[in-house]
Amino acid sequence: MKLAFLDLCGFRGYRKPIRIEFAEGFTIIDGHNGVGKSTIFDAIEFALTGTLSKYSDAKAGGETVADYLWWTGEGPVPTDRYVEVGFRDDDEEVTIRRTQFDDPNASILEKLAARLCDTRLVPVAPLSQLCATAIIRDEHITSLSLDLKEADRYALLRDALGANNADAWIARGNRLVSLAKQRTAAAQQDVTTANADVAAAARRLDEVRASLVAETVMADVVERLRAFANTVVTPDQLAGPVRERIAAVGAEIESLRSLSERWNTAQAERLRIDDLSKSLDAANTEKQAATAALQALTSTQESVSASALAGEARSLISLVGLGRQLGLRNGHCPLCGKGQSHEEFEHGIQTAESLAHRLNEDAARAAEREQARGIAETRLATATRAVEAAKSAQLSALSVVNSFDQRRKAEGIAADATAEQITARAAELRQSLYTAQKDLRILETLRLSVDLERAQRAEADAKSRLTRAQERFGRARKAEAGAQALYDAARRATSETLDRRLERVLPLMSELYRRLRPHPVWNDIEYSIRGDVRRFLKLQVGEALNPQFLFSSGQRRATGLAFLLSVNLSLAWSRWRTILLDDPVQHVDDFRTVHLAELIAQLVSEGRQIICAVEDAALADLLCRRLPVDRPQGARRVTLGPDTDGALAKLAERLVNPLVRNSLLSGPEQLAAG
Amino acid sequence: MIDILASSANILTEAGFTTGRVSINGREALVFEDAIVLGFLFTYEDPLELIESWDKDASRAVADHQFGLRHAAQKAWNAYVVLLAAGDTTYANSVVLTAIEEDLVGTRKIARAGIGDHADLGAALLPLLPLQTAPKLEAVDIVAEIRQRATELQPRAIDAFLSTAEETVVIQVLEEAP
Numbered sequence: 001m002k003l004a005f006l007d008l009c010g011f012r013g014y015r016k017p018i019r020i021e022f023a024e025g026f027t028i029i030d031g032h033n034g035v036g037k038s039t040i041f042d043a044i045e046f047a048l049t050g051t052l053s054k055y056s057d058a059k060a061g062g063e064t065v066a067d068y069l070w071w072t073g074e075g076p077v078p079t080d081r082y083v084e085v086g087f088r089d090d091d092e093e094v095t096i097r098r099t100q101f102d103d104p105n106a107s108i109l110e111k112l113a114a115r116l117c118d119t120r121l122v123p124v125a126p127l128s129q130l131c132a133t134a135i136i137r138d139e140h141i142t143s144l145s146l147d148l149k150e151a152d153r154y155a156l157l158r159d160a161l162g163a164n165n166a167d168a169w170i171a172r173g174n175r176l177v178s179l180a181k182q183r184t185a186a187a188q189q190d191v192t193t194a195n196a197d198v199a200a201a202a203r204r205l206d207e208v209r210a211s212l213v214a215e216t217v218m219a220d221v222v223e224r225l226r227a228f229a230n231t232v233v234t235p236d237q238l239a240g241p242v243r244e245r246i247a248a249v250g251a252e253i254e255s256l257r258s259l260s261e262r263w264n265t266a267q268a269e270r271l272r273i274d275d276l277s278k279s280l281d282a283a284n285t286e287k288q289a290a291t292a293a294l295q296a297l298t299s300t301q302e303s304v305s306a307s308a309l310a311g312e313a314r315s316l317i318s319l320v321g322l323g324r325q326l327g328l329r330n331g332h333c334p335l336c337g338k339g340q341s342h343e344e345f346e347h348g349i350q351t352a353e354s355l356a357h358r359l360n361e362d363a364a365r366a367a368e369r370e371q372a373r374g375i376a377e378t379r380l381a382t383a384t385r386a387v388e389a390a391k392s393a394q395l396s397a398l399s400v401v402n403s404f405d406q407r408r409k410a411e412g413i414a415a416d417a418t419a420e421q422i423t424a425r426a427a428e429l430r431q432s433l434y435t436a437q438k439d440l441r442i443l444e445t446l447r448l449s450v451d452l453e454r455a456q457r458a459e460a461d462a463k464s465r466l467t468r469a470q471e472r473f474g475r476a477r478k479a480e481a482g483a484q485a486l487y488d489a490a491r492r493a494t495s496e497t498l499d500r501r502l503e504r505v506l507p508l509m510s511e512l513y514r515r516l517r518p519h520p521v522w523n524d525i526e527y528s529i530r531g532d533v534r535r536f537l538k539l540q541v542g543e544a545l546n547p548q549f550l551f552s553s554g555q556r557r558a559t560g561l562a563f564l565l566s567v568n569l570s571l572a573w574s575r576w577r578t579i580l581l582d583d584p585v586q587h588v589d590d591f592r593t594v595h596l597a598e599l600i601a602q603l604v605s606e607g608r609q610i611i612c613a614v615e616d617a618a619l620a621d622l623l624c625r626r627l628p629v630d631r632p633q634g635a636r637r638v639t640l641g642p643d644t645d646g647a648l649a650k651l652a653e654r655l656v657n658p659l660v661r662n663s664l665l666s667g668p669e670q671l672a673a674g
Numbered sequence: 675m676i677d678i679l680a681s682s683a684n685i686l687t688e689a690g691f692t693t694g695r696v697s698i699n700g701r702e703a704l705v706f707e708d709a710i711v712l713g714f715l716f717t718y719e720d721p722l723e724l725i726e727s728w729d730k731d732a733s734r735a736v737a738d739h740q741f742g743l744r745h746a747a748q749k750a751w752n753a754y755v756v757l758l759a760a761g762d763t764t765y766a767n768s769v770v771l772t773a774i775e776e777d778l779v780g781t782r783k784i785a786r787a788g789i790g791d792h793a794d795l796g797a798a799l800l801p802l803l804p805l806q807t808a809p810k811l812e813a814v815d816i817v818a819e820i821r822q823r824a825t826e827l828q829p830r831a832i833d834a835f836l837s838t839a840e841e842t843v844v845i846q847v848l849e850e851a852p
Binding site for chain 1: 693706746775778801802803804819820832850
């Protein structure tokens with residue numbers, strides 16, 4: 001797009017309305033100082049951005065340029081106050097209008113920005129950036145180029161080329177690194193704190209231990225207890241094995257004591273076992289004899305017992321006595337009622353008495369036999385009990401001896417050991433037990449101490465916190481490294497792509513320098529990029545000479561023009577084909593002015609629109625002659641100055657006509673004539 | 675060494691000039707012209723010959739082509755006299771050559787010595803030629819460029835960085851990376 005026109009009224013020094021049509025090729029504006037040439041450029045910038053960057057943030061007496069944007073001079077007030085700029089391309093015309101009270105619609109500005117910029121590359125505040133690079137003002141030619149710090153010069157060119165939102169990624173990477181560093185620092189602080197806590201806990205533990213028992217004593221105790229319990233565990237784990245060993249030793253002592261106590265009994269019993277065997281044998285013999293005797297007595301079976309026979313005899317005698325007493329009654333036996341004589345009766349009484357005597361004798365004999373059998377049975381029972389008693393005594397003795405021997409074997413005591421040896425071993429164990437119990441009490445003072453446990457817990461907690469803090473620190477450092485890698489990647493992506501683009505632009509800058517030829521000796525300038533973190537664009541001529549301090553004012557200005565024009569021509573994102581030059585040749589001699597005219601001519605030939613304001617009418621004439629006009633109305637000359645009312649106005653305006661195309665070489669005959 | 679006259683004709687023709695060879699003061703010269711400028715191009719063996727002869731040659735050229743220049747009207751203000759010498763120059767001679775160039779009376783002069791090759795010739799004729807360097811910068815896919823430079827990181831971490839996720843989320847992803 002190119003500028004089409006500018007309408008303004010009541011803006012800056014312009015009281016009356018003025019309209020300047022811009023030609024597609026070039027428009028040369030001339031006029032003396034103070035006729036509003038620069039205001040033309042100001043108006044274009046103001047229409048696009050709403051401000052004038054050349055005043056920056058300048059303040060004086062509480063006033064800024066905003067107080068002087070609109071006409072404030074003497075005389076009649078303007079009929080209106082506005083600035084209107086038209087842009088045109090083959091398809092469309094876009095007009096931006098600002099008044100004293102109204103800004104242009106944002107959508108129109110966006111639309112214009114979209115037409116003036118490549119949307120893929122558009123930078124932040126594109127219209128301001130466009131104005132900054134397209135409007136080349138006299139007062140900024142050196143200050144924005146040669147006099148710039150190298151870093152600022154690099155930034156200027158970077159901004160002209162950049163527009164790839166790389167800065168946003170760098171800023172994000174930077175924020176990421178900052179955040180990661182904060183987290184790392186916090187994690188490191190946590191580690192430091194945790195380390196201090198661990199050290200403090202260890203110190204506290206040492207203090208507690210020292211207050212409990214001397215370390216050497218504890219070490220001896222631990223060693224003794226380790227030997228006692230036959231273990232190598234750590235002191236804090238030693239109590240358990242020691243207690244188990246104490247119980248075992250106690251049991252062993254008790255066992256030895258029991259053995260010792262039973263030693264004499266066992267020995268006596270051991271000696272008694274032979275006698276007891278003999279007694280058992282004798283008892284068995286007696287028992288066998290008694291059994292035989294009894295068997296002999298019980299071989300004859302009694303049909304009636306002695307008591308029964310004796311009873312029968314007594315009954316019969318009673319009956320005989322009763323018969324005698326009663327006598328024969330009426331010739332009849334009083335006992336059986338049988339009729340008989342006295343002789344028969346007497347005889348019968350005697351016979352009965354005789355029978356009673358036999359029965360009595362049988363009863364006596366039966367009683368004797370029963371008594372003998374009873375004696376034999378008693379003898380057998382006695383013998384049997386004696387056998388049982390002997391057996392029991394023998395078993396008891398064997399049991400005592402066997403039990404003793406088993407315990408002795410279990411204790412590992414030799415069969416030939418003496419009671420004194422057992423007693424000595426028990427005493428030795430008791431001493432060991434006593435020492436272990438004493439040592440355990442010392443050890444337990446270590447473990448059981450509340451302070452010690454608290455200190456140990458505190459140390460364990462501190463170590464645990466330290467472990468967690470170290471883990472967090474490790475993760476944070478890893479994240480920081482990653483963040484740094486991303487930041488570096490963003491920066492390298494930015495700087496390397498920018499450098500690649502710059503490398504492609506630097507030849508243009510060198511060419512423009514060679515075209516403007518600021519210096520008669522140093523015909524070439526070297527632009528180089530240096531710096532890693534901060535980037536610099538260094539300008540050198542000859543043998544690494546700095547033109548900033550070497551060139552005259554006019555030469556520096558010409559060099560600056562070469563730089564600023566190359567920046568404009570390098571704008572990768574701009575579709576605005578206009579370059580505005582506000583009095584670019586102040587302090588520049590005629591020779592170098594011609595160079596500038598030649599360069600501008602080439603820019604116009606390549607389709608750029610040039611709007612150039614100069615003070616000198618002759619220079620304006622030169623430019624109008626030297627710049628190409630490829631079509632009718634392709635170029636325009638405007639002269640500004642005060643009108644008859646003293647108001648700034650357009651004094652003259654004319655189209656610049658194309659030159660004669662062929663003059664020297666219109667035909668072969670002219671060549672021949674030459 | 676190059677044929678400066680022939681090479682100049684080629685370069686100027688490529689740049690859109692019409693050219694023709696003429697003889698001026700018995701010296702073969704080149705006449706060139708486009709829509710804006712016209713001029714004469716002389717070649718010399720060395721700077722000394724140039725310094726001694728240029729004024730006479732330039733005056734002769736203007737005189738010989740006075741009718742054409744008159745016909746050119748305004749364009750005649752854009753007349754060039756290009757003076758090119760093959761031999762190397764001394765500092766003193768280069769000062770003289772600069773003085774010749776800075777003399778804008780009548781014509782615009784380009785006076786150069788040490789023309790040994792086409793690069794020297796192109797540099798001398800540069801004021802008459804279109805811009806030689808015209809960088810066309812394409813868009814940069816900065817995301818792809820960043821990815822290319824962060825290959826040591828887990829893709830998930832790079833994705834997180836290149837997403838719209840908060841920085842704290844990116845840090846978390848970085849911390850979780852194996």
